[in-house]
Amino acid sequence: MAEPTLFDLSQPGKRCITMPQPARAPEQYLPEGQLRAEPPALPEVSEPEIARHYARLAAWNFNVDRNFYPLGSCTMKYNPRASEAIAAEPGWARLHPATPEECMQGALRLMRDLETWLAAILGMDAVSLQPPAGAAGEFTSLRVFRAWHDSHGDTARRRVIVPDTAHGTNPASVARCGWDVTVLTSDEEGRVSPDALRDVLGDDVAAIMLTNPNTLGLFETHVLEIAEMAHEAGALMYCDGANLNALLGHARPGDMGFDAVHVNLHKTFSTPHGGGGPGSGPIAVVAKLEPFLPAPRVRRAGEGTRTTGGEGALEWDWDRPQSIGKVQAWFGNFLVAVRAWAYIRSMGAEGLRQATEDAVLAANYIRRALEGELDLPYPATCMHECVFSAKTLADERGVHAADIAKRLLDYGIHPPTMYFPLIVEEALMIEPTETESKATLDQFIAAMREILRDAAEQPDLLHEAPHTTPVRRVDEVNAARKPVLRWQKT
Amino acid sequence: MELPNDRRYTQSHEWAKLDGDVVRVGITEFAVEQLGDIIFLDLPEVGTAVRAGAAFGEIESVKAVSDLISPVTGEVREVNEKLMDDLDAFADDPWEAGWMIVVAPEDPSELDGLLDADGYAAKAEEA
Incomplete structure (x- = not known):
């Protein structure tokens, strides 16, 4: 990973602020049983280093303030x-x-x-x-x-x-x-x-x-x-x-x-x-x-x-x-x-009603725009979200729902929910919410079309995606089988 | 789809093979393909009572967690403890090395009510 941990940045003696020495030794404040044998191994860094560390991590974070986030069933609205x-x-x-x-x-x-x-x-x-x-x-x-x-x-x-x-x-x-x-x-x-x-x-x-x-x-x-x-x-x-x-x-x-x-x-x-x-x-x-x-x-x-x-x-x-x-x-x-x-107070009854109408309209707009490009196992008019399937693409080209989802990250779009609901094979579940403008929806549709074209012509581009994120495709299988739950000094 | 003819099948993609007076249980190759990369197996302990049609364990893949459904009613006599150590090997051979449990059935004729290879193949193709 490109960003070192605070422990990696640590150098003995560095401090953000200098605290005055306590008037008495620790053992004068605390009973013996509550005193540590050794001081804790905390990272020692300066304030600018800490501030920049977190600012860099925050800049990598994918969030609804920065990008489209059509994660089905999660209703990722903008937060006013x-x-x-x-x-x-x-x-x-x-x-x-x-x-x-x-x-x-x-x-x-x-x-x-x-x-x-x-x-x-x-x-x-x-x-x-x-x-x-x-x-x-x-x-x-x-x-x-x-x-x-x-x-x-x-x-x-x-x-x-x-x-x-x-x-x-x-x-x-x-x-x-x-x-x-x-x-x-x-x-x-x-x-x-x-x-x-x-x-x-x-x-x-x-x-x-x-x-x-x-x-x-x-x-x-x-x-x-x-x-x-x-x-x-x-x-x-x-x-x-x-x-x-x-x-x-x-x-x-x-x-x-x-x-x-x-x-x-x-x-x-x-x-x-x-x-x-x-x-x-x-x-x-x-x-x-x-x-x-x-x-x-x-x-x-x-x-x-x-x-x-x-x-x-x-x-x-x-x-x-x-x-x-x-x-x-x-x-x-x-x-x-x-x-x-x-x-609720700022939207009012009419505003909430309108939000639902716009959310349903946005989902159906995406459904109609992409229905010829991906399988649509339940083709009825949808409500706030629509569920596509990449089954044909997976059978014919070996490109799976997960590959499409990962490739979307290269376009600055959060992947839809994948492999859910369970009754839809290779499911891609898209919920745009009322937050998004028509321009954003059109960008998403254009990105999906380009990705699906690439799936046919250069499938490895999808298999190896994402290409532009700070962390590339992670080994989900190994991570789940042998999870590393705690950072350790190497 | 090529399926072993020496055993019976459930709608939920388990196989059950009569082995003397006990029944060996596993899941089909089709199930393994559908699940994708398998990351966790939760199998019962020896001595556990299992019921036909009820879950005896769980299998987790990168996509989902699914129940493992017992084809027969009886008591678990053996558990394939080695599976968790090498899940890829399990996925490579779900028919033999990938067996999960051995059950002493209350009524071995229960197997007759399950699908045969042709019946299961038809069901799997339709899915």
Whole structure:
């Protein structure tokens, strides 16, 4: 690698700043058992060296501020500066979570607002902001489902039905919840069919997890019938909300018969992710599940409540005997909620609706432009993302989805998601989001066309890609088989 | 597609070969090709009870993690511990050296319900 580590740069005696000598020796401050035998082997470098080291690494970093990032199902939107500026306000950023309620009314109000808005967007009755990521939202929802079933003495339900197009986190959440996964095969259109569901549904099914639109970018058109069948069998309906960007202001999981849904604030509501910050995966539920949501909940003080903030103030409600308990330290990733609040506030209802329209339009624009160039196994009009396959190219030219993805890096474009969903061989899953201008989409399409032409004429150009990145193609197989997890001095 | 005729096959690309009164289990060459470079195998321990149609382990490639589905119900008698040491060798010979487990079946006639070589070839070609 072209950039040495700080340990490689280290020279004995170098310092960023010179600290005054302590007045007493270390053993005068600390008991003997807590003293190190030797000082730690920290790198010794000057401040300019450290600053330049990180600036160089940052310049190599691929991020949505610099380039197109069509990573399917990840909704890599631009993160507006206004949201960042608002979240950086010291009133939010420096607020201690243990601050007495009467001194944090603004923060409580913000959380209450965001809960209310998300409930309206999703068509649900109650929201918890606690889960710190999408998968955590899934897991929390399943625990809420389990608590609800248990509260009816209905403890024999063991199975959760998950379609074969689902995100891998769905079966993982089921297993983590102590339940068993039943995989449901999608029909030839790429959707869940009520007929297929009938074969696996039974009175031992606790829930059905459905992503809508699914990971092929297709709306699950039978969702109402599926929800009716599930409820008739005594099961609950879970919506994986990772693809919510296709629905804002147009359709609501609550109206589709879902009992719970998670939202990735770091996708749909444009807070940073992919290494840019922690996630946040609030869940929204129907009224009957509200008592089981994680504690505490924000409530308005009324008669008999203990707040010192007075009548009408907001306070934490910890007295939730049916709650599944806490799922995250304090109240969730609060500063992510602030960014999402700012995003929703600045977009407004019309703006969110428009964002979804533009996201769907952009995905279909790419789908139509490239449909003659790559295989399109599910050719219907898509929603926020489209899934191509490089199968013909792989069979005929030995050029795989991964080779196309790596070559895109040479054009300054982040690769799409590869080899997912699992039911599409050689999958390339492209989600442009509403962020991108037509000019950017056209550049991407032109790059793809050139790459596909090269795939036919000079396939090694793709096999050896990327050519222009600081680190060339890595040995993924060896890295996975024999991972080196810790740097060691050589 | 050339397939050994001395064994039975599952829809999920495992093979099962009756070997005296035990059943040797592995995955097909087609499965290995589809998976791509294999990076990890999670096999059960000797003595584990396995159930026909249920996962007995996992196989991970650079593309995905897949369940290994047991063709028969019974108890694991042997595990091919050597596979993890040389995954390329496993991929080169999934039919013989690449066997994964040996199961003492509760009911050896369970194998009769599985696909034969022709049935599996038809299924694999359609995939």
